[in-house]
Amino acid sequence: MKLIEIKDLYFKYPFEEKYVLTNINLCIDSNESIAILGPNGSGKTTLIKHLNGILKPTKGEVFIEGKNTKEKSVAELSRIVGIVFQNPDHQLFSNTVFEEISFALINFGFNKEEIDRRVKEMLKYFNLEKYEQSSPLLLSGGEKKRVALASILCYDPKIIVLDEPTVGLDYFQRTALINIIKKLKKEGKTIITITHDIDFALEVAERGIILKDGKIIKDDLLINIIYEEELLNEANLVQPTLAKLIIELEKSGIKLGRNITTVEEFIRSINL
């Protein structure tokens, strides 16, 4: 049984003519890490909203752990699929960070000791302990993002979906986020990331899905995708400098092989 299975998904908003998603077929196994790439308005966010049933397919079906999303409530599906939305301001509302993180736990009916334990654990995990009693609305952008992420991770969903997690983060916060995602991957989570930043995608994901105008135009390993310049241009993505360099070197006769993703690997292959 696949963890996520999307069959011939078509979606349009009610009372509108145009389909936002057309003919999406997708299978995702557990412990995969996936980056969904594509230009603005290509339907990325609409697609992930189908994973926990916020949106139901107009045509076709979405199965999460073999359960049809049409038959399950959003709350039930959210236990399996945790979605962290792009803008943390869209969900922070409590008086304290502690309350904010415990919101989902209360909704899912955890008992008091368990809530206390999990929230404390999350605060430690995200390095937010000193903010436990401060207002989430007064935190900085990066801290807000971490609170939003913690408020989803606290109930331990199997699948974690991140919508544009790098927007508005500085270099250090971005690196910290990459480390968190890598750690989660090691813990056996399935991670789906929406991003424009292909360098970030390379760090956190193996498989890339490129959406354009509501269609999947490519579903392949990221390491293959970064060498397809035309495809990347079509999807408004910037080719990583390393990939560009390797292609240029190939043109002048130096073959390094196309499985290099980091600068360290590149230097090592030159030394050979």
Added chain:
Amino acid sequence: MVETLQQLKNLFDRLTYKMIRPELFFIIKKKSLIHNLDPRTKLIFSVSMLILALLSTSLTYLFLLFIVTIIPLFLARLSKELLSILKFISLFAFLVFFFNYIFTFNLYLSFAMVFRLLVIVFSFLVFSLTTSPDEIVLMLYKLRFPFSLVFSLSLSIRFIPTLMRDATNIIDAQRSRGLETQKGNLIKRIKNYIPVFIPLLVISINRAMNVAEAMESRCFGAVKRPTSFYDIKFNKLDFIFLFFFFLFIFFLIFINFIFPFFFFKI
């Protein structure tokens, strides 16, 4: 039974979806004589019709007014919309008829009251369905309303769709965290919306501050009466329209003199 409930729910969703779509409150853009009229002309028409509708309770009189009110809507090529609006207010019309009949047992009066309702609603629609928010703002400005007031009105209209998009995003985010708005008794259900209202409020205040700063950095408030890029002017069409409208009013006054009590007979 379940199917009927589902159908009812669908109908309700459809209605509320339509009601919260701001484009149905406001202009339906089409090319027509009425759309080209000066908003002040249309305002004169709408307000006069409103006053005229309140003057008498005669069925003939109100029916005549009704016919005159829907002529501009037909000229504006809104006959299709007219039908859907009629459907929408038929419930209110029925209630008006029902209560008038219960209290007076007068069939003529009850029908007259229904037509009065229709005249009031449609005369308002002649104005609102054919005038863009920009035109309304420009009109208020020309009528010497203070600029800051007029501008904030236009801003608040412009931000309705943005606010609705935010609200949808917030509801989606909170539902993903296990919020179920349809659970519990009435008070519980209202409380369920707290996680939606607070972020919405915070975002709106933040946005208002940002907009204010952006406006100030572009010299808003530098002069008392700023010029405007677009202009509204009375042209030939307005005079022709108003000529016919005043002709109609004179006709009413004339009838009233020749046959007194014609319009006031119940």
